[in-house]
Amino acid sequence: MLRVYRNLFWFFKQEWKKYLIMFFLLIILSFLAIFPANILGTIIDLIASGSMKTHEFWVYVILLILFAVIRYGSNYAYHFMINREGQQLSYELRKKYLNKLFSLDAKVYEKYTKGELISRISNDMQHITTAATTLLQELVYNGSLLIFTVGAMVITISWRLTVASVTIMPIAFFILMRILNHMRKYYKTHRVIYSAMTEKVLESIEGVKVVRAYVQEDTDYANLEKALLTDIKSWRKIVKFESIFGPLFDLVYSLCYFIAFAYGTYLVINQDISVGNLITFTTYLGMLYAPIISLSNVFNAVNNAIISNDRYNEILNEEAEVKDDEHSKHIIDFDTIEFRNVSFKYPFDKHNVINNISFTIKKGETIGIVGPTGAGKSTIIRQLLREFNVTQGDIYIDGEPIESFKVEDLRNLVGYVPQSHILFRRGVDENILVGNPDAPMEEVQRAITFADFQKDLPYLSEGLHTIVGESGTTLSGGQKQRLSIARAMVRNPEILILDDSLSAVDAETESTIIRNLKEYRKGKTNIIVAHRFSAIREADQILVISEGRIIEKGTHEELLKLNGWYRRQYDKQNMEK
Helix, strand or coil: CHHHHHHCHHHHHHCHHHHHHHHHHHHHHHHHCCHHHHHHHHHHHHHHHCCCCHHHHHHHHHHHHHHHHHHHHHHHHHHHHHHHHHHHHHHHHHHHHHHHHHHCCHHHHHHCCHHHHHHHHHHHHHHHHHHHCHHHHHHHHHHHHHHHHHHHHHHHHCHHHHHHHHCHHHHHHHHHHHHHHHHHHHHHHHHHHHHHHHHHHHHHHHCHHHHHHCCCHHHHHHHHHHHHHHHHHHHHHHHHHHHHHHHHHHHHHHHHHHHHHHHHHHHHHCCCCCHHHHHHHHHHHHHHHHHHHHHHHHHHHHHHHHHHHHHHHHHHCCCCCCCCCCCCECCCCCCEEEEEEEEECCCCCCCCCEEEEEEEEECCCEEEEECCCCCCHHHHHHHHHCCCCCCEEEEEECCEEHHHECHHHHHHHEEEECCCCCCCCCEHHHHHHCCCCCCCHHHHHHHHHHCCCCCCHHHCCCHHHCEECCCCECCCHHHHHHHHHHHHHCCCCCEEEEECCCCCCCHHHHHHHHHHHHHHCCCCEEEEECCCHHHCCCCCEEEEEECCEEEEEECHHHHHHHCCHHHHHHHHHHHHC
């Protein structure tokens, strides 16, 4: 538990004045809680002896009302402050987590599933926030209430009766702690299962169109139900142990009450204590039940907080492999980019995806890349984004290693249109402005024209302001591709990468976009990954990739003369036309 609070020390240090005030409010609340029972016992003794006077009765009534008002005020002030602190901590933790997540390279997104990352920012973070708010309240309030109550029982009534009645409670409490420590592994297992269940729910929601298209609703529902049942079974193991707590404490408490009444009656008969004292004592004994049960639940929640803290810190302790150092240089332009014997494998793969890739890109050139599906085409061009470090070989920009330049500057050189097109639930114009939030509307219109998207605007209900993306207007595959191209173009990048980004457009639209490349991007570099040769036939250099290697290289005319893979595929496409 200490490591949870040690990791939150920065927040406690930042908010220490407020936590100090809340600490004293809890002490006041617990201290005031013991007085009504004492007053009740005094009133009973006075009534039993016949010495109660009217004005004394009203004094006690006023005292009880005064204590209630003070407790209410203190309780209100405390809960107002602790709720605000909980919200503030939740905000700080999420901000810290997201900042770290966005600073990490692609390796982390290969290592963790979306379900795991989401469960950490939702479920786990809630447990950590609880540790800094509710758990702290339970520890301070219930801990001090136990001390004050047992102290009052010893000092004001009878230390012998207190020892006889209460001694069994710590023994039962110790047994419960042993059970809770044993349960920690079940909590940890449940977190992993919960993450997997979250991942499955996300997968089912995201893939619902495909599932329906292939009439696989029953199969997908069965898999989803299996994930939910696994989660429930995991939780049942925890509940089985948690179910021991209540009955065990009820048994212990019943035994404590029996001892208190039996031995207390004996002391009353011997006139060691009064009837009012016995009533007060049993009231105090009743006041011990809630704090002890609450503290046992605290340790239950502590287990959750420890596991959540470890999972949260697992992300915070991740280090990006691709990052700047103190010697990283700025770059805003380039003359040549050279791949020199570059090999690469993804972090959790066993074999290289590309092997010994060597070629040179000159500023202003258009490079075409073709090859069979899964040959490694996208992997080659993604090296320019420095999502990962290359496994072997080097990439040079103007004769200097790519690692010597700032990562952000390198990515600012590139306008990348990936194979999968992500649209945000925003207007068409806002989706385009993701590429360059400061672009004037003239640049947005220019990017739309470049991507040949202007012909679609009249058919959208709100034109440029039509909401697209999740829960928005549904766009076709070709429209999504062209909107993504416009997003890349609005930043007017030095290098435009179209990663199979013309596959869903018709031949006429493709021809328009290729023509716009020549007109709009004179002196700029373009890299086009395509399956249709019509998209790359006018490229300055074409690379043919197969099984992660360059098997042919040259212009369209040069490759046709080789009578190799390129020529065979080109002839086949022409025959299909």
